[in-house]
Amino acid sequence: MQCFHGNLTVDVFKAHHARMRQEIASLSAERMDKTDRDAWIDYYVSQYEIDCLAIYPESMQLELDEKTLQEYNHWSRMDPSEPKYFDVAGFRATCMVPYTGDPELFKVTPMTHTLRTFEIERLDRPNKDGVGYFVLVYEVTQREATADGIRKHFQEEVGDYVTAAEHIRMDAKQFNDSLRQQVEQAVDKRISELDKFASIRQGLNLPLRRVKDAPMAKPVSLPRKKKLVFNMPRPSEQGESYCIADVDYEHITEIIDSCCSIMEQAPGSYVSFGEEQLRDHILSVLNTHYENATGETFRKKGKTDINVPFEGHAAYIAECKIWHGRKAFLAAIDQLFSYTTWRDTKVSVIVFNKDIKNFETVLDAVQDALDEVSIQEGRPKHSQWYCKIQNKYDERIMHVTVQVFNLHA
Numbered sequence: 001m002q003c004f005h006g007n008l009t010v011d012v013f014k015a016h017h018a019r020m021r022q023e024i025a026s027l028s029a030e031r032m033d034k035t036d037r038d039a040w041i042d043y044y045v046s047q048y049e050i051d052c053l054a055i056y057p058e059s060m061q062l063e064l065d066e067k068t069l070q071e072y073n074h075w076s077r078m079d080p081s082e083p084k085y086f087d088v089a090g091f092r093a094t095c096m097v098p099y100t101g102d103p104e105l106f107k108v109t110p111m112t113h114t115l116r117t118f119e120i121e122r123l124d125r126p127n128k129d130g131v132g133y134f135v136l137v138y139e140v141t142q143r144e145a146t147a148d149g150i151r152k153h154f155q156e157e158v159g160d161y162v163t164a165a166e167h168i169r170m171d172a173k174q175f176n177d178s179l180r181q182q183v184e185q186a187v188d189k190r191i192s193e194l195d196k197f198a199s200i201r202q203g204l205n206l207p208l209r210r211v212k213d214a215p216m217a218k219p220v221s222l223p224r225k226k227k228l229v230f231n232m233p234r235p236s237e238q239g240e241s242y243c244i245a246d247v248d249y250e251h252i253t254e255i256i257d258s259c260c261s262i263m264e265q266a267p268g269s270y271v272s273f274g275e276e277q278l279r280d281h282i283l284s285v286l287n288t289h290y291e292n293a294t295g296e297t298f299r300k301k302g303k304t305d306i307n308v309p310f311e312g313h314a315a316y317i318a319e320c321k322i323w324h325g326r327k328a329f330l331a332a333i334d335q336l337f338s339y340t341t342w343r344d345t346k347v348s349v350i351v352f353n354k355d356i357k358n359f360e361t362v363l364d365a366v367q368d369a370l371d372e373v374s375i376q377e378g379r380p381k382h383s384q385w386y387c388k389i390q391n392k393y394d395e396r397i398m399h400v401t402v403q404v405f406n407l408h409a
Contacts, residue, residue, distance in 0.1 A: 003118035003134075004164045006107040009171035013050070017175070017182065020048045024186040029194045030375050037187060044183045050172035053101035053165040057158040060097045062150070067092040069139055088141050094121065095136040095154040097161070103132055110167035118161065134161075244316050249346045252286065252308065252316055253401050256350060257384065259285040260405040267409040271354075278352055279305045279320040306348075318348035323356065323404075326365045330373065337391045337398060346399040352407050359406040366404055 006012075024044060032040070069090035076082040103125050126132035138153050259282055263270055270278065283306060290308050308316040317340065321332045329351065336347055353362045363383055370377050370387055375397065377387040385402040 001106075001120050001123055003106045003120055003123075003161070004109055004113065004168075005118065006109055008109050009111055009168055012108050013172065013175045016048060016050075020044060020183065021186050024183070024190055027190050027194075029198065032191065032194060037191065040187050041180065041183050044187070045180050048183070049176050049179055050105075051102040052169040052172050053099055053105050055097060055099045055158065055162045055165050057097065057155065057162060060095050060154065060158060062154065063094045063096075064150070065092045065094075066090075067139065069141060071141065088143075090139060090141045091145050091150075093138045093140070093150050093154070095138070095158065096133050097136065097158055098131050098133055099165075100126065100130050100132070101165075105165075105168055105172075106134070108168065110164060111171050112167045113164065116160065118164065244346050249316065249399075249401075252290070253348065253384075253403070255286060255289055256282055256318075256348070257381075257403060260350070260352075260403065263407060264405055267407040270407050271409050273407075275305070275320050275322055275352075278322075282306065282320065282350070306350075316346070316348075317344060318350055320350045320352070323351050323353045323362055326369045329366065330369055333373070333389065333400065334392075337389075337393060340391070340398070345396060346401075348401040348403065351402065351404045353404065354407050354409075357408060359408065362406075363404060366402065370402065 024040075027040075067090050068087050070085040071088045073082055073084055073086050076084045103123060106123060121135040121137045122133075124133045124135075136154060136157055138150060138157075140150065263281070270281075273281070286306070286308065305320045306316070306318040317336070319332050319336045321329070323329070329349075332349055332351075336349060340347060351362075351366070353359055356362050366385070367379075370385055373389050374387040375390060377385055379385050383404040383406075385400075387400045387402065389398050389400050390396070391398050
């Protein structure tokens with residue numbers, strides 16, 4: 001194998017840098033949302049930093065074997081009957097030299113280089129301890145061989161390898177010294193691109209993922225009784241459907257939060273209430289703000305607890321559950337997803353704790369459960385979460401608000 005005889009380091013490192021930028025540019029929002037910027041920078045620096053070669057001539061190991069060598073017969077040029085080569089007794093000396101670093105660097109040519117060839121017998125990749133070996137061979141006749149001569153030959157050979165590796169290290173230093181800054185710029189650029197993408201989608205109130213061939217969903221301003229400030233668009237296109245606008249989704253969440261916070265102040269009044277009675281109490285409050293809010297509305301594969309419709313299209317759906325543990329909580333989310341239609345991307349789960357004295361243990365369990373299933377999550381209040389969870393039934397990204405209230409008396 002011939003070493004230090006490939007592409008120039010400047011070209012190799014330039015391509016290496018381009019691969020780094022391309023990989024960062026392809027990062028998805030789902031991968032970046034739940035991670036830290038600096039963690040991504042540290043990761044890519046570690047992945048793309050050039051692991052320079054270091055050669056250790058002081059630890060080289062020599063071996064010597066007998067071998068019959070062929071020596072050129074100069075008389076053959078004058079006498080055709082003479083053999084071109086004849087056998088002579090000789091030695092085959094091998095030198096195994098340890099190194100650390102990326103073995104691929106043996107294939108590149110440093111910017112500062114000579115015209116000599118670097119031929120090795122074998123290149124062993126680093127082991128689990130990070131140490132690899134390359135093997136040099138030197139064959140010499142017995143009449144010419146001396147211990148000092150063999151040792152000196154390998155010392156000079158290995159010295160040339162050390163020099164070439166040092167030239168590559170100097171070329172790599174410039175790349176490595178600027179790598180963190182280059183990675184930071186690439187990561188920040190990708191974050192900016194994703195932020196702009198998310199901002200535009202949010203401005204358009206688009207679902208994060210559409211079901212293939214589904215009609216276009218347009219946000220709807222739900223008709224409020226008290227404040228008629230959101231006009232209801234009436235498009236002429238056939239088959240156009242609706243999803244809830246962010247402002248209305250947040251408004252309903254605020255209404256439920258205010259209603260149930262008042263319930264928390266007198267939990268004894270609701271000791272006998274089951275899930276249906278708690279739901280009906282919330283519905284009675286919602287109906288002072290929105291028309292036609294109903295309970296147990298049949299949809300797709302089941303019945304939703306709370307349904308705020310708009311002209312036959314559900315704009316807000318939610319489930320009310322009494323806390324019965326982490327498993328039941330996740331099952332409630334799964335149940336809610338199972339009977340949403342493609343246009344329902346914003347849903348809620350309302351949880352009441354009636355049995356657990358230590359409310360914090362309930363909140364911790366909810367947090368752990370959401371950490372497991374969420375792509376992204378926020379906690380705007382101590383007992384309220386806003387999450388993005390992928391619907392396993394059709395792979396949509398669902399916006400889920402989880403509100404937990406303490407009615408333990």
